[in-house]
Amino acid sequence: MHRRDFLKTAGVAAGASILPFLRFLPAEAAGRADTLVVVVGHGINSLDLHRKGTNRPSYQVTVNIYDHLVRFGVKTLEDGSMAYDSTTIEPEVAESWTVSDDGTVLTFKISPKAKFWDGTPVTSHDVKWSFDRAVSLGGFPAVQMKAGSMTKPEQFEAVDDMTFRITIPRPSKLTLPDLAVPVPFIINTKVAKAHATDKDPWATEYLHKTPAGSGAYKMARWDPGQQFIYERNEDWALGAKPGVKRVIVREVPSAATRRALTERGDADLYMNVPAKDAKEFKEGGKVAVSGAPIDNCLHVLGLNLKHKPFDNVKVRQAIAYAIPYKDIVAAAAYGRGKPMFGAADMTPADITWPQPFPYDTDLAKAKALLAEAGLAGGFETTLSFNLGLADWQEPTALLIQESLAKVGIKATLDKIPGANWRTAALVEKRLPMHLENFGGWLNYPDYYFFWAYKYGHLFNSSNYKNEEVEKLVDETLHMDTANPQYEANVKRMIAIAFADVPRIPLYQPYLDAAMQKNVTGYASWFHRQLDCRAIHKA
Amino acid sequence: MRTKILQVGRRLLQALPSVFGIIVISFVLTRALPGDPAVYFAGAMADKVSIEQVRKSLGLDRGWVEQFGIYVDNLAHGNMGMSLSTGRPVSEELLSRLPASIELTLLGLGLAVLVAVPLGVLAATRPGSWIDHLCRLLVTAGVSLPTFFTGLFLIYVFYFLLGWAPSPLGRLDILYLSPPQVTGFYTIDSLLAGDLETFAASLAQLVLPAATLGLFALAPIARMTRAAMLGALASDYVRTAKANGLSRATVLGTYAFRNAALPVLTTLGMVFSFLLGANVLVEKVFSWPGIGSFAIEALVASDYAAVQGFVLSMALLFVAVNLAIDLVLTLVDPRVGLDD
Numbered sequence: 001m002h003r004r005d006f007l008k009t010a011g012v013a014a015g016a017s018i019l020p021f022l023r024f025l026p027a028e029a030a031g032r033a034d035t036l037v038v039v040v041g042h043g044i045n046s047l048d049l050h051r052k053g054t055n056r057p058s059y060q061v062t063v064n065i066y067d068h069l070v071r072f073g074v075k076t077l078e079d080g081s082m083a084y085d086s087t088t089i090e091p092e093v094a095e096s097w098t099v100s101d102d103g104t105v106l107t108f109k110i111s112p113k114a115k116f117w118d119g120t121p122v123t124s125h126d127v128k129w130s131f132d133r134a135v136s137l138g139g140f141p142a143v144q145m146k147a148g149s150m151t152k153p154e155q156f157e158a159v160d161d162m163t164f165r166i167t168i169p170r171p172s173k174l175t176l177p178d179l180a181v182p183v184p185f186i187i188n189t190k191v192a193k194a195h196a197t198d199k200d201p202w203a204t205e206y207l208h209k210t211p212a213g214s215g216a217y218k219m220a221r222w223d224p225g226q227q228f229i230y231e232r233n234e235d236w237a238l239g240a241k242p243g244v245k246r247v248i249v250r251e252v253p254s255a256a257t258r259r260a261l262t263e264r265g266d267a268d269l270y271m272n273v274p275a276k277d278a279k280e281f282k283e284g285g286k287v288a289v290s291g292a293p294i295d296n297c298l299h300v301l302g303l304n305l306k307h308k309p310f311d312n313v314k315v316r317q318a319i320a321y322a323i324p325y326k327d328i329v330a331a332a333a334y335g336r337g338k339p340m341f342g343a344a345d346m347t348p349a350d351i352t353w354p355q356p357f358p359y360d361t362d363l364a365k366a367k368a369l370l371a372e373a374g375l376a377g378g379f380e381t382t383l384s385f386n387l388g389l390a391d392w393q394e395p396t397a398l399l400i401q402e403s404l405a406k407v408g409i410k411a412t413l414d415k416i417p418g419a420n421w422r423t424a425a426l427v428e429k430r431l432p433m434h435l436e437n438f439g440g441w442l443n444y445p446d447y448y449f450f451w452a453y454k455y456g457h458l459f460n461s462s463n464y465k466n467e468e469v470e471k472l473v474d475e476t477l478h479m480d481t482a483n484p485q486y487e488a489n490v491k492r493m494i495a496i497a498f499a500d501v502p503r504i505p506l507y508q509p510y511l512d513a514a515m516q517k518n519v520t521g522y523a524s525w526f527h528r529q530l531d532c533r534a535i536h537k538a
Numbered sequence: 539m540r541t542k543i544l545q546v547g548r549r550l551l552q553a554l555p556s557v558f559g560i561i562v563i564s565f566v567l568t569r570a571l572p573g574d575p576a577v578y579f580a581g582a583m584a585d586k587v588s589i590e591q592v593r594k595s596l597g598l599d600r601g602w603v604e605q606f607g608i609y610v611d612n613l614a615h616g617n618m619g620m621s622l623s624t625g626r627p628v629s630e631e632l633l634s635r636l637p638a639s640i641e642l643t644l645l646g647l648g649l650a651v652l653v654a655v656p657l658g659v660l661a662a663t664r665p666g667s668w669i670d671h672l673c674r675l676l677v678t679a680g681v682s683l684p685t686f687f688t689g690l691f692l693i694y695v696f697y698f699l700l701g702w703a704p705s706p707l708g709r710l711d712i713l714y715l716s717p718p719q720v721t722g723f724y725t726i727d728s729l730l731a732g733d734l735e736t737f738a739a740s741l742a743q744l745v746l747p748a749a750t751l752g753l754f755a756l757a758p759i760a761r762m763t764r765a766a767m768l769g770a771l772a773s774d775y776v777r778t779a780k781a782n783g784l785s786r787a788t789v790l791g792t793y794a795f796r797n798a799a800l801p802v803l804t805t806l807g808m809v810f811s812f813l814l815g816a817n818v819l820v821e822k823v824f825s826w827p828g829i830g831s832f833a834i835e836a837l838v839a840s841d842y843a844a845v846q847g848f849v850l851s852m853a854l855l856f857v858a859v860n861l862a863i864d865l866v867l868t869l870v871d872p873r874v875g876l877d878d
Contacts, residue, residue, distance in 0.1 A: 037712055046625045052592055053579040053622045138591040139580055208625055223716070224624055225635065225827040226708055250707055252825045256690055257706050260698045266705040266712075388838075419840050423574045427589065 033537050034245035036519070038530060039258045039267040043225055043251035048207040049182055050137045059182045060529035064230055064247075066185035066213040067238060069094040069108055069127065069164075070176065074523045074534065082523035083292035086443035089176055092238050093122055093186055093214070094164070103171025110162040113237040116188040116214045124158035129189040131156045133202045141183045147442060148178025149478070172478035177442050182527055188212035216242050216533045226251055230532065243521060243536030262287055262514050268537065269515040269522065271530050274391050275334040278512035291512035292524040293338045296448050297439025298354050299392065300503040301400065306463045307432040309375060316501045318369035320359040324403040329507050332395040337507030346498055351490040353445035354508050358498055366407045378408020384425070384434040388418025393435045396506065425461045436461050436503070441526050445490045446476040452503060453493070464502035469493060546861070553857045557850075561613070564849035565606055568842045575840040579622055596622070609846070618850070619843030623835055628847035631832060636851065637722025638709055639828035642820075643813045645744055646751030647806070654756045655802065658763025659795065662771060673760055680757035689750040689823035696746060704742045708825040714739050747824040751817055755809050762805040766798035773797075799870055807863035811856045
């Protein structure tokens, strides 16, 4: 082990022509135009997204060093921040694609410009093997592929070296966007297969530490628990040349330290800034803050219908009227949340999602509804929240507890450690009243409803069951958005969610990043990770 | 000398039952944690089927006794298992992180001893003087200031305001490479490689966290030194030595301090073992890739192998440190024999 470490280090030192700066440089090095220093709170634990146990921060590796068949475009928001655009899909490894008339066969033409780091061309066989791997290894990748109707290797076919075909059981609008999420990344099959064994046919052990791809950046170094360094792939031809040569991502667990580093100018970019720091950075004016509301994501208060009296819709509505929405947006989200309350009408005007619900803080109405439900005297319950997300959930829970007390509902706070949260809230679904924060990667309202309103589905932590919603979601999930029925169905779903409120939306959260003023090109993504390919530094 | 080696061997044998007990307890306790690793590691969108797949591949669907058998068998072959949260073997993880923690702890402890022992001695020889009050103040401050506060305060003053300290980014500032690994201590390794820049850089990174730890460790050491010195100074042999007209230096150094050093050394051993595991907060604030933050993350993720590996290695270290202290005591004080 030591020997290998030594060799690795010596190797990097010997390659000093590539990394001449790395032995030492004056402190202002962070200000160099070709090197971007990024600070993050949580480090990566694998270079292979398909592996079991790969954590969320590791998804950014896949985004930056691997290529995908297609990618999402980027748009500029009203305030000048940039964000990905879920409505445009651009070519990446696939230079073009066609969809059969019945919508079940997607044929992709591989771009001859796509080359792996070792110089060999990307072929449809590489794509086939990589996609087979994504559906075969199980766990999260398989679930995400399934959302795009891709479940088994037989669906993927290498027609010839440069033509790749996906067959889906029924036409679905979700398949193409699902190819642009981080999961179906394209691996250099020759390299991977050379390291596969009978026990490990998908080379998970090898790719875990040694990536083999074609992306715009290569992984120059990974010191687990400390840092990793991307190095630009000068031969990448599938998009505009990345603006920075080198990206150093440092793991800094303490938010206070991350903030100090950013304000001192030693860090160029600080990913995923807590709302409070984002607000204060903005007010301070020394560093720029770029952020966008996270698409298809809501912070909600879930009411579990398996627990009385939440099975009574009057009680759920009463609680929706008793939530101190404005205080929550101000004190828990520090203004970095889009209000989701105060709509005028019980039926939605359009299919925008998320959109404000027709509730507002109105204690008199809440009391009246409770009285109608026969609970004028109030009741006792517990309000659970995830300690891992205490930065917004704790103040939110306190504000809700205080406000509910005014209508006679005594809620005891129940703090659940982050590791137990998923079991309690999502798998066993046993928490009566709780805070939840699901966000769907594919930006369609019906996709949100599929995960959060269908009975038994993972994020339906409320145990909500409505036959009409079940039917509507099944009917709409794969339906094309141009279908006239689509709008009618989605409106109906939203109207039911308005009336039944098993999930009371509090606000739509922002994803914020802080950066020095000479850093441009940052965009926020649905996967909430840094895509450093578009970033420039003056 | 041979009897001494035999005695050391016997001491090590005596530690075996407790180490085995620790293996059992850490195994049972990690399983008693409320989190479910299969759910945790199945990822954000995993459904019931994929959670079961993960549970099976982690071997968590087997009985406890069977799991324990596998664990002990692996341990006997020197395999501590894989850490799920970092994706690396636990032993590799511990080997790369333990030196970071030990380097920091030793330096912090060294600073604390340099300040605390003279301070305690002076305070004891001049009870009630200003130096005694200073000692009391530092001890109170050390005990009552939480380490994360001291750490953040030092960062704020010396890094953020004054800009004297390097950025609090772990063992080396961004643009340095770690020296070729020999001992795992960056300061020593960089000297071995003859790389003075890296040595200076790694030392600079150590100053603030070591000072933070030092302030915390200072309290018990200074208190113990003062108390032990007071006891020694009031003893018959010191009175006799003084009555025989020995010089003040001889009385203090040879007679009083040598005797007072025994409880201080014992305290040092305790403080060292305690600091090593307990400096999580310092590690977090200074982004130090040490063993404490590794253990906390493993606990949060119910990463069984990692937690057990941590507990086991700390237990072994504790045994080793205590043994070393015992041996040093026999050198310092001939009255202390290993055979009693």
